[in-house]
Amino acid sequence: MAGIFGKQAAAAALFGCSLISAFIISTFEALAAELKVMSTVALTPALDELKLGFESNGNRLTIVYSTIAELKKRIDAGETADVIMLSRPVLDELARQGKVTEGSIVNIGMSYVAVGVRAGAPLPDISTAEKLKAALLATRSISYADPAKGGASGVYIAKVIDRLGIAEEMKPKTTLVPNAQAGELVARGEVEMGVAQASEIAAVPGTQVVGPLPGDLNSSIIFAIGAGSTSQSPSAAKALIELMTSPAALDVMKSKGMDPP
Structure with missing residues (x-):
């Protein structure tokens, strides 16, 4: 019986991959292009995986x-x-400035500022502010993005720590990172706790998301995609947007810790 179920699962997986491949081929055929993408680090795990499908038909992505x-x-x-x-x-602001094509913006995922610890470690209780x-x-020890470098989660948790009145106590045990490396430090055991977007923590093997910050300390962010108004390859840009908003892409985003928008 187990062998039957295993074959059924394998067949279902193969069918799913076939659907994704068919979508990519039908969408991107004859649209081979070189595109420059500027993306928030929070989307790195999902975009790195989806990039392979986009490039399978001759397209090339340069991602910043x-x-x-x-x-x-x-x-x-x-x-x-x-x-x-x-x-x-x-x-939306960039669209008002004419730097993103009006009408091209689509929401692709949502994440929240979360606490993460090493996989298998006891989960701290963060259910209330106290x-x-x-x-x-x-x-x-704790790590989060350096607020001075503009990381949204780092700026936010620094304000939360200040609001809780423990900024001075936290300074000696805080390691600031340039971008989204807090989860990596947790996985390697270099710090005990990391704070970042849930998607950034969930994407690092060896970590686990404890959960969002409690109550009114919680903060979520909606991520979106849009076409640059100066693009010389608008059709290919549109194709990438269509891929990033496809059911296959939403499944990848979910697997990387991103919630539906």
């Missing part, structure tokens, strides 16, 4: 990953891209 604040700064300074993936409010405060004070 960074924090939302840093990418917005570069775009404001004149840098351009064929496709841009940032938070929805920032993309319990989160106690967990932060009890942890031996």
